[in-house]
Amino acid sequence: MTSTLSFLSQVAAEMAEVESRLHAIGEENFPWLSHVVQYVLGSSGKRVRPAITLLVGKHYSYRSDFHIPMAGAVELLHTATLVHDDTVDHASLRRGRPTVNAQFGHEVAVLLGDYLFATSAEWVCSTGNVRVIQLFSRTLRLLSSGEMRELYAAYDWSQGRDMYWERVLRKTASLFDTAAQAGAILGGAPEAEIEALHQYGTNLGVAFQVVDDILDFEGKATEVGKPVGNDLLQGIMTLPAILFLERYASGAQAFDKVGRDHDEEAVRRAIALVRESPAIADSYKVAEEYCEKARRALDPLAASPFKRALREIADYVMARDR
Numbered sequence: 203m204t205s206t207l208s209f210l211s212q213v214a215a216e217m218a219e220v221e222s223r224l225h226a227i228g229e230e231n232f233p234w235l236s237h238v239v240q241y242v243l244g245s246s247g248k249r250v251r252p253a254i255t256l257l258v259g260k261h262y263s264y265r266s267d268f269h270i271p272m273a274g275a276v277e278l279l280h281t282a283t284l285v286h287d288d289t290v291d292h293a294s295l296r297r298g299r300p301t302v303n304a305q306f307g308h309e310v311a312v313l314l315g316d317y318l319f320a321t322s323a324e325w326v327c328s329t330g331n332v333r334v335i336q337l338f339s340r341t342l343r344l345l346s347s348g349e350m351r352e353l354y355a356a357y358d359w360s361q362g363r364d365m366y367w368e369r370v371l372r373k374t375a376s377l378f379d380t381a382a383q384a385g386a387i388l389g390g391a392p393e394a395e396i397e398a399l400h401q402y403g404t405n406l407g408v409a410f411q412v413v414d415d416i417l418d419f420e421g422k423a424t425e426v427g428k429p430v431g432n433d434l435l436q437g438i439m440t441l442p443a444i445l446f447l448e449r450y451a452s453g454a455q456a457f458d459k460v461g462r463d464h465d466e467e468a469v470r471r472a473i474a475l476v477r478e479s480p481a482i483a484d485s486y487k488v489a490e491e492y493c494e495k496a497r498r499a500l501d502p503l504a505a506s507p508f509k510r511a512l513r514e515i516a517d518y519v520m521a522r523d524r
Contacts, residue, residue, distance in 0.1 A: 209511040209518065210249075213256040216270065220252050223274045227321060238314055242281055242302050250410075250515060251377060252277045255385040258399060261508040262389030268329045269388055275325040275338065276381045282318035283345050283377075285311055290349065291436050334384050341380040348372030357437035357461035359447065359454055366444055370411045371404070378407030394502060401499035402512065409492035410519050415440035416485050419476050431469040434460055441488060443472075446481040486520075493520055 210217060224243050228236025252273035259269035287293075288301040289311040295301060303311035319342070326338045348369050355361050355369075382403030386396045418433045419442050433440055437460075447453055453475050459468040476482065493516040503509045 209257070209514040210253055212507050212511045213253060213260060216256045216260070216264075216266070216273070217249060217253060219266065219270050220249070220256070220274045220277065223270065223325075224277065227278075235317075238302070238306060238310060239317070241305065242285060242314065242318075247297060248518075249277060250518075251280055251381045254378065254381040254403065254406075254512065254515065257508045257511050258382055258385030258391075259389045261503065261506050261512075262386060262391045264389060268331070269385060271325040271328050272334065272384050272388060273381075275322040276377065276384070278318050278322035278325070279338070279342065279345075280377055282315045282322065283349075283373075285315040285318065287349060289315070290353065291432075293432065329388060331388060334387050337380055337383060337387070341376045344372040344376040348374075348376075352438055355439065359439065359443075359457040359461070361439050361444075362448075363441075363444055366439060366441060367408075370408055374411040374414075375404045375407030378410065379403035382406075398499050398502045402496045405492045405496040405499060406516060406519065409489045409496065409516070412441050412485055412489040412492065413519060413522065416442055416482060416489070418442075419473050420482055431466075431473050434472055435464065435466070435469050437461060442476050442481045442485045445484050446476045446479050449481070450475075450479065490520055493517075 225240065227239050227243070255273040255276055256264075256269055259265070259272075284296060285302050288296055289303045289308055292303070293301050294304045301311070302314055306314075323338070323342075326335055329335075348371075351365070351369050352373065355365060379400055380403070382399040383396055386399045391399070415433065418430060418440060421430055434443065434457075443457070447457070453472075456468070456472045456475055460472050462468075496516050497513050500509055500512055
């Protein structure tokens, strides 16, 4: 397994600056808000997305006044979407801790998500780069529409790969894409390499989501930090379920029971069916294909420790929590 430190070590000092900025968010005359903000930021994951922005920036012409706020904005946008997603899904656990909506209530969660969105936009605007601001705004729109598509299609077990890929490109891949492209644009990268990093971020983001979806079937709650089978319970069709139903049409009865009864026992039975089928292995193959596309997309970039670290992130995506 690729150590997290193996790709973060190249930008350790810069990541510390990002963390410092994140921990400073809040308002002096409203300490409770700062408490809630730090509650959610303190439970964040590996910071892969801001690391991508920093690694790309370091590969080109790095500027701390541009890349640090951009990396922080990427992490804030990601965190804000998780807060809102958990609220919409009525989720109770995220990364092994109670969600904001479970800890502080749905009203606070909605407003906190808005606060984080607004702060992330401020940080992007501080770069003064209109192209990056437009890219970031587009990503926010795609993330929102992806979530709405997911809600619209909930418990529709007939949906196939096309609808799934459309959601994944919007809900997950768009932010990985923005993290990579923004780092390149702010670093003065050539247009051909900005396009290459667009391909890198998009394919890496797709692979990341596929693995995340596999872990919803295969992982353990203590490893993934949220209840296993949560997507299925929410009626969300993911790649393992789609591949299973493509192969075993009769299995739709088990999924219908999940939608009808909404009980954990029905979810456990559906999970067992998918686990016992080739769908998990097939899904890992798909994720690896996208990771390889991401690695190949980096070919036009000159050799550097930062390019090597970007490749290592693809290895990490495949290895996490397996």
